[in-house]
Amino acid sequence: MNGAVGEERGGEALFEDQHFPSDDTSLFCDRSTPIARLQGEITWRRPQEICHSPALFHDKISLCHAKQGLLGDCWFLCACTFLLKNKQLLNKVLPPEQPQWGDSRYRGSFQFSFWQQGHWTDVTIDDRLPCINSTLCFSRCQTSSAFWVALLEKAYAKLHGSYERLWAGQVSEALVDFTGGLAERWSLGVAEEEQRPEQDSDQVSRRSLDLKLLYPVKEECALSCATHSSPGGASELGQYHALNVMEWVEVQRVSGSKVLLLRIRNPWGRGCWGGAWTGSGLGWSSVDPVCASELQARVAEGEFWLDETEFLSQFDDVTVGYPITDEGQLKSIYTGNLLMHQHQLAGRWMGGHSAGGSRNCSSYSSNPKFWLRVCGRGEVLVSLLQHRKWRAADHCAHATLEDSKNTTHQHYQAIALHMWKVEKRRFHLSRTLNKPPCASTHCHAFEREVVLREQLEPGYYLLIPSTYQPGAEARFLIRAFSSSATSLSALKSPAPTLPLETDGEWETSYFRGSWVEGRTAGGSRNFLSHWQNPCFPFTVCDESAVTSGANVRITLHQRRPDTDLHPIGFHIYKCSEGESEKTLPRDEDPAASCVPHCHTQDVSLACGLSPGAYAIVPSTYRPDCSANFTLSLARRIRRSPLGLSLERDCTADSVGFCCCCCCVIVMDLCVSFRKVVKSKESLGRAIQEISHISVMQS
The missing domain is CATH 3.90.70.10 (Cysteine proteinases)
Known part of the structure; x- marks a missing residue:
């Protein structure tokens, strides 16, 4: 999260952050808070333009305490006060030995570090601060000559996308962002x-x-x-x-x-x-x-x-x-025990697959599941931390403030975490879920993080995180802290299967591709380089037997760690008859789209397309974001009266090419077709044997 260098001062260039500029885009998101009335009144000044002898801290600790300004971020300032009590944590968030004003090495920039979704993220800012009449208008220290609070607030605002996004929040969130630990309300x-x-x-x-x-x-x-x-x-x-x-x-x-x-x-x-x-x-x-x-x-x-x-x-x-030792280990607030064993795993609730809702829902068992193995009796804390619905990188493009009085509901799902003790070798999911859990968090809460704490005996425990509403999508992080040895692993769920239709079967093709910086990472349609993205043509044949519903299903999967995802999406373009497959109709709207771009591992779309030639263009939101991806294309194919699939020969090729370099990707599909077999059992239920498609990459 860096910017660019500009502004000459005293013959030396001072840093100017182009990613978080000194203008209204860094101050406001949607102007829904009282600070919107400050528009046009704020100027940006460096500390040496505000006072004669600026410093990060004052020798007297009481003068270093935070003082709230015109921004409603008391929750953030409460966490700042805790940093003053713990020098080790303060040095983690604000690394020491950074050149200050008056130092020959000073270049007008400062670096901070915040814990985000499982890892520490560095944020670099310039030291131009928002002022009214040469006085800081937001948070400051008790003395006007100390600037650590104002600079930390600016870095935290950059992390969130704007100062306005710091209006109203929970102290627990800032404490976790500053420590990487836990906080409970x-x-x-x-x-x-x-x-x-x-x-x-x-x-x-x-x-x-x-x-x-x-x-x-x-x-x-x-x-x-x-x-x-x-x-x-x-x-x-x-x-x-x-x-x-x-x-x-x-x-x-x-x-x-x-x-x-x-x-x-x-x-x-x-x-x-x-x-x-x-x-x-x-x-x-x-x-x-x-x-x-x-x-x-x-x-x-x-x-x-x-x-x-x-x-x-x-x-x-x-x-x-929670207290944190100098070695970064958590201490229990219940017992004072050192929780020296720590694990974390990322996951997500995905609509139609792994967003099963609460235990009141029949789909509850489809939620993500995790194994917690406890090796010795001890104190165990498990937290479920969900990601906000918006990210700093999105700035304000996709943020909607539905209710300015209730910031919790705007950004979070109602979540909970349940735990069952099981015999792993004799584990039966449906029977287990019919029993009461051995531990759980409180009722589903609109919190960023909920915490479950128990004294556990050795053995295996099943953890299921859930949202209250089925189909609610979000990414999350499961964390386990314990006094005795433990292990945490994901219980792998089977891949989602396509629904079986009575009027057709499904044929699936798989393609592997890459977004390469400077070549095939063209970004979204907002950028002229969009057409450099990889392109995958396909054909929808005349399907007279199919009169309605989806006949094409596409899933884009990016092969990156869940904690470091790009926002991804794709468009489907219809190609005119006789056009080269390398030429896409750039002046026409897509036939279908899977947007807005989302920070998820997979994005999917089911749609009904008329017969013709099409091309899929997958992309990241911004250009030059490198990643590998897999694209799956499922098409419904019709059957003959005898029950045979007639759309393709027994062997066929699917070809994908990159628009900018014509790099061809060929997937050989060996398709074996079988008759649909219907039983005459007294149960009266038709049994359908589906065509099997094996995929081999040449």
């Missing part, structure tokens, strides 16, 4: 079951928080709290606001009883609380004056104390980020 007080449409048969209420549970890791974990409505003592907080829990201590009152006090930090950088434990509150008179003075001295700008009763009554939920 818990309810405060007594949790009540919510009557929501995404409930399923395994519904349980969201677990409630017991602060005593966190005592073993209280100095290492991240803890934030949030309010979803205006609390009585903090009326200016508004609809949703996240704050940091900096510490909590148990204090003895003069009377001999104990009270739990929590120090809260507001990302706004100013106090917003008027309870019993403010500077002159009555609460302090109930504790020893020396203790009261010591605790009050810890309060920095924007912080305040409250007791446990106030905390539980004024906030709705908390987010707990």
